[in-house]
Amino acid sequence: MAPSGKPGREPELPPLREIIKRFQLTAQKSLGQHFLLDSNLTGRIARVAGALEPKHIIEVGPGPGSLTRALLAQGAASVTAIEKDRRCVAALEHLQEAYPDRLRVLEADALDIDPASAAPAPRIIVSNLPYNISTVLIVKWLRSVRDIDLLVLMLQKEVADRLAAIPGNKIYGRLSVITQWLCEVEIAFNVDKRAFTPPPKVASSVVVLKPRSEPAAPAEWDSLEAVTAAAFNQRRKMLRASLKSMNFDFDGLAIEPTARAEELSVEEFCRLARAHAAAKNAAGD
Numbered sequence: 001m002a003p004s005g006k007p008g009r010e011p012e013l014p015p016l017r018e019i020i021k022r023f024q025l026t027a028q029k030s031l032g033q034h035f036l037l038d039s040n041l042t043g044r045i046a047r048v049a050g051a052l053e054p055k056h057i058i059e060v061g062p063g064p065g066s067l068t069r070a071l072l073a074q075g076a077a078s079v080t081a082i083e084k085d086r087r088c089v090a091a092l093e094h095l096q097e098a099y100p101d102r103l104r105v106l107e108a109d110a111l112d113i114d115p116a117s118a119a120p121a122p123r124i125i126v127s128n129l130p131y132n133i134s135t136v137l138i139v140k141w142l143r144s145v146r147d148i149d150l151l152v153l154m155l156q157k158e159v160a161d162r163l164a165a166i167p168g169n170k171i172y173g174r175l176s177v178i179t180q181w182l183c184e185v186e187i188a189f190n191v192d193k194r195a196f197t198p199p200p201k202v203a204s205s206v207v208v209l210k211p212r213s214e215p216a217a218p219a220e221w222d223s224l225e226a227v228t229a230a231a232f233n234q235r236r237k238m239l240r241a242s243l244k245s246m247n248f249d250f251d252g253l254a255i256e257p258t259a260r261a262e263e264l265s266v267e268e269f270c271r272l273a274r275a276h277a278a279a280k281n282a283a284g285d
Contacts, residue, residue, distance in 0.1 A: 010073055011098040019064045023091040035063045035197045036128050036154070042070035045206055048188045049126050049152045052076040056119040060110040060127040060137065063088050065095050067128055068103070078102050080119045082110045110137060116147040123147070128154040131200065135159060135175065138209075143221065145182050151209040152188075160187050160205035172262045173235070174228040180266050181216050181224065183209040217270035223280070224273040231261035231269075239264075248275055 016037050019025070025035070036042060045067060046052065053075045062068045062081040065088075071079050072095070079102060083089050089107045096103050106113065111133065115123060125148060129137060134155050141148060155163075158171075164185045165172040179185055191204040227243070234242035240250065240257035250257040253271050255264070264272075 013069065013098060014094060016064050016066055016069075019091050019094065023064075023087050025064055025087055025091060035066065036191075036195060037064075037066050037197055038195055039066070039070065041191065041195055042067045043074070044189070045128075045152065045154065046070040046074045046126065048206060048208060049124055049150060054122060055149070056080070056121070056123045058082065058115055058119050058123060058125045058127075060125070061130045062092060062105075063128075064091050067126070068092070068095060071126060072099050072102060076102065078104065078119065080104045080106060082106045082108055082113055082118065084109050111140065115141060115144060121147075122149045124150040124152070126152045131156050131159075138163075138175075139178070142178060142182055145211045148211060150211070151183075152206065153209070154191065154204055154206050156200075157190060157203040157205045160207040163207055163209070167263055167265050170262065173232050174225075177228050177266050177269050178224065179209065181219065181270065183211050185209055215270075217267045219270035219273040220277045223277040224269060227272045227276055228261075228269055231264070231272075235261045243272070246272075246276055247279070248272060 020035070049055070049057075052071065055077055057071050057076045057079045059068055059071065059079055059081045062083055063085075065081075068079055068081055081092060081103065083092065083105060084107070086107065089105055092103075092105050096105060106118070115125065125141065134153070138153070141151065159175075162171050162173060162175050163179045164187050165176045186208045188206040188208050191206065193199045193201070193203055196204075227246070230246065231239060231242050238258045238260060239248075239255070242261065248255075253275060255268055255271065
């Protein structure tokens with residue numbers, strides 16, 4: 001079959017293990033690389049993202065291109081693959097030749113790339129993220145989440161659980177609050193570590209972040225970040241101690257001063273953030 005870049009007419013591609021051998025793609029620990037080669041699994045991840053035909057996909061850390069293939073095969077309007085490892089950039093050339101109009105490879109650090117500049121709207125992010133930068137990347141993307149329609153991310157199960165944790169859970173924390181303030185969070189499914197080459201030391205999960213049309217409650221990012229940092233950095237202390245320097249009127253805010261950070265809802269943290277912002281503005285800071 002002749003190669004074609006058009007959805008619905010898939011080109012014949014060399015086996016991924018052949019690509020790995022040809023380009024000597026031993027996974028680099030320093031880059032957090034764990035390659036996912038099971039086409040059934042990558043296809044399942046792509047399907048979690050829904051209908052891809054009208055969507056422009058951003059993929060971070062494509063490696064040899066296993067998930068990239070699945071996204072293209074499922075009809076994504078385009079895929080922008082951001083890859084830091086020059087060996088993997090070279091290994092993706094066969095896919096660029098097969099999909100010349102639909103695959104773009106950027107040799108870059110994803111931390112330096114703004115999603116809005118990487119791909120046109122409607123854009124979604126679908127990635128098996130390098131585990132060593134996954135949390136930093138998520139926080140970066142949340143800052144500009146209005147530019148993103150959906151995020152489907154393979155993460156360490158521990159990180160996915162933190163994103164979805166609810167008040168009262170011991171792993172509920174700053175990342176939980178900030179993420180749920182801006183997105184609906186769903187863990188789609190878990191993935192055994194044996195599915196990867198080489199296997200990581202931990203289990204993984206595919207998590208879906210659906211940006212809300214409006215934040216869960218009004219708040220400013222910087223104030224919410226300041227309040228959650230202070231509260232969770234001393235999570236064993238009551239709020240009246242951990243947030244003492246912020247001089248909150250807990251009674252006026254209808255928040256129990258003897259509560260601990262992990263007991264507060266996202267809305268209650270937003271209430272504290274609004275009070276923090278108001279105090280800063282009143283002080284002229």
